[in-house]
Amino acid sequence: MIKVLVVDDERMVCAHLRTILSSAPDLEVVGEAYDGADAVEATVRSRPDVILMDLRMPGVDGIRAIERIRRLPAPPRVLALTTFDLDEYVLGALHAGAVGFLLKSTPPEDLLDLVRVAAAGHTVLSSAAAGRLLAQAGNVPQARDLIGSLTDREVEVLESLGAGRSNQQIARRLHLSEATVKGYVSRLLVKLGCANRTQAALLAREAGLGPDR
Template identity: 50%
Template structure:
């Protein structure tokens, strides 16, 4: 069972998310918070597997709350869910330690899948954000995209990471085990110098553009 803390300053949003999450067999809502201060406290008390974090809230905002939560619990997974996907929100949230970034018009099935992916070690983000991440040169690989030697299988996995697929989706697409996919992703991070999945996805995008 995946334990989720919902953080949003709007009660109706929290209620809707709770109904959605509790309609599944593997997600459990362990708490709610209406601002950043409550989020930090609730996270420490309930130790959820994942925090769904809004950004614009009164008092302590979502970015500051994420920074405090991840600072005290480095293994904490914070998945941003916000109306605002502009650069002033995206990059500070990622820098604070968010494990993914979704906008609130994300389809319900995609949100549920993103929660599971984040807990599994993926970094889900809305696909439209990738070009902007590339534009800001978020990733700085050890070598130019076309100079890092990859095996044919690693190239396949990298392309699917760049397309925003999670480990299970890649495993299904390539008819591999999830553990095997995780091994490939780890090897790709080592070879490219990317320290998280978002940077690896950006690297994949840049590599594809260079060919």
């Protein structure tokens, strides 16, 4: 059972998401919160696996809430909720530690599947949207400097992260065991100073690595 916390300052949105999520036998909504401060408290209280986090909220916004949640022991996976995929808040949320983002207009069946993908440890980020977001970031030289310290194999793994591949897909592509890939990913996160594989994927794209290289 995947435990989900829903955070949005619009109670109608929370109710809508709860209805969709509760329709799945493997998903359980363990709570709702209506601002960032409540979200942190609800996370400690209900220990969700995945949080759907609105970004634009009064008081403590979603980005600051994500930063606080990431500092908790064994933090959950956080998906940013946004109305538009060009929302300037999204890039801030990803750098704060969100593992991806969902549009509030996402069809119900897709929403359920993407929550499962996030819970399984994968990135939820469309290639097109990522490209547009990174065009706003402008950190290409810094990203390339960081990647310059990596081995050739580490660069190959990072390129696959930038392409949105799972550990299993990377293992097949590079003819490695999945355990070996996990080791490479862990070392990459440390070397690059990334909180999670989503941040590493963003950095890879900033440096020009990924599916279109």
